[in-house]
Amino acid sequence: MRGLKGKIAIITGAAGGIGKATALRFAEEGANIVVADFADGSGTVQEAEAKGVKAVYVKVDVTSEEQAKAMVAKAIEVFGKVDVLINNAGITKDAMMRKMTKDAWDAVIGVNLTGVFNCTSAVLPYLLEQKSGVVLTTSSIVGIYGNLGQTNYAASKWGVIGMTKSWAKEMAKNGLRFNCVAPGFIGTEMVKKIPEQVLNEKIIVKIPQGRLGEPEEIAAAFAFLASDDAKYINGTVLSVDGAGTL
Ligand code: CAA
Ligand code: NAI
Numbered sequence: 001m002r003g004l005k006g007k008i009a010i011i012t013g014a015a016g017g018i019g020k021a022t023a024l025r026f027a028e029e030g031a032n033i034v035v036a037d038f039a040d041g042s043g044t045v046q047e048a049e050a051k052g053v054k055a056v057y058v059k060v061d062v063t064s065e066e067q068a069k070a071m072v073a074k075a076i077e078v079f080g081k082v083d084v085l086i087n088n089a090g091i092t093k094d095a096m097m098r099k100m101t102k103d104a105w106d107a108v109i110g111v112n113l114t115g116v117f118n119c120t121s122a123v124l125p126y127l128l129e130q131k132s133g134v135v136l137t138t139s140s141i142v143g144i145y146g147n148l149g150q151t152n153y154a155a156s157k158w159g160v161i162g163m164t165k166s167w168a169k170e171m172a173k174n175g176l177r178f179n180c181v182a183p184g185f186i187g188t189e190m191v192k193k194i195p196e197q198v199l200n201e202k203i204i205v206k207i208p209q210g211r212l213g214e215p216e217e218i219a220a221a222f223a224f225l226a227s228d229d230a231k232y233i234n235g236t237v238l239s240v241d242g243a244g245t246l
Pocket of ligand 1: 094140142147149150153183185190191193197202203
């Protein structure tokens with residue numbers, strides 16, 4: 001890989017889990033980072049800066065159009081440009097369909113789908129102006145195949161794939177690239193909420209590689225897709241799931 005030296009990357013949901021691992025991987029590759037999260041991201045900033053790059057924390061709720069715009073404005077103020085946006089902030093509110101409330105539907109769609117719209121809309125004027133840029137979004141194995149108890153989440157994660165493909169068709173000619181990574185089940189706080197019995201007896205047993213993935217394994221996919229090595233990869237979905245989709 002040729003690295004991300006000097007690139008400016010906004011990573012949402014970077015206070016922990018996959019977003020934090022991605023921020024640290026990007027820092028190792030030489031990128032400067034905007035750690036964007038509504039949870040405290042100062043830990044990610046410290047660890048990224050220890051790798052010799054500049055990082056800044058921006059408190060943002062991606063469900064707010066205004067806050068998404070302010071996040072991008074801060075990135076421009078500090079770094080003067082943005083090269084990469086990683087739409088990674090996400091939540092679950094699982095329930096079987098017959099028990100799923102409208103509130104649980106709205107909450108998940110608000111963060112996982114509308115949040116991606118808000119952040120991408122906010123950064124686009126800058127990317128279009130500079131005629132270069134990469135927008136990567138965290139989809140999920142659940143977006144491709146569905147999952148018990150995840151009507152809201154599956155809809156949001158399938159939705160971001162459709163958005164990504166549409167954006168590639170609209171704006172590849174402007175020098176921009178849009179791709180998704182679709183992780184399988186990764187060992188973060190999100191997966192810790194799954195009832196232990198369901199996780200062990202219904203989920204892990206179906207993963208051909210026999211284990212959960214690690215956040216760093218998703219970060220590696222983002223680093224590749226953001227790099228110039230992926231410069232002809234546009235509008236696609238990279239599954240990183242231990243063969244879980246087979
Ligand atoms: N896969 C397969 N079977 C599942 C399942 C799953 N994901 N979730 C539940 N089941 C099964 C249960 O084992 C149970 O089976 P039995 O009747 O044979 O015992 C049955 O469905 C009913 O489950 P519960 O008794 O737990 O029903 P509930 O109404 O109390 O709770 C639930 C339902 C909230 C969906 C709960 O089971 C649950 O949280 N399941 C996990 C859902 C899940 O997989 N979430 C993924 C979160 S991580 C993530 O989303 C990241 C990503 O992108 C991959
Ligand atoms: P996580 O819960 O560790 O991290 C999610 C981060 O998003 C948190 O830091 C949280 O504060 C932030 N966040 C949530 N709502 C926000 C909002 N409205 N505004 C700003 N930040 C917000 O979970 P994880 O696993 O790291 O998830 C990251 C992404 O990966 C999510 O989009 C998730 O759906 C996706 N994913 C996770 C998988 C897994 O198995 N862990 C598998 C497939 C996809």
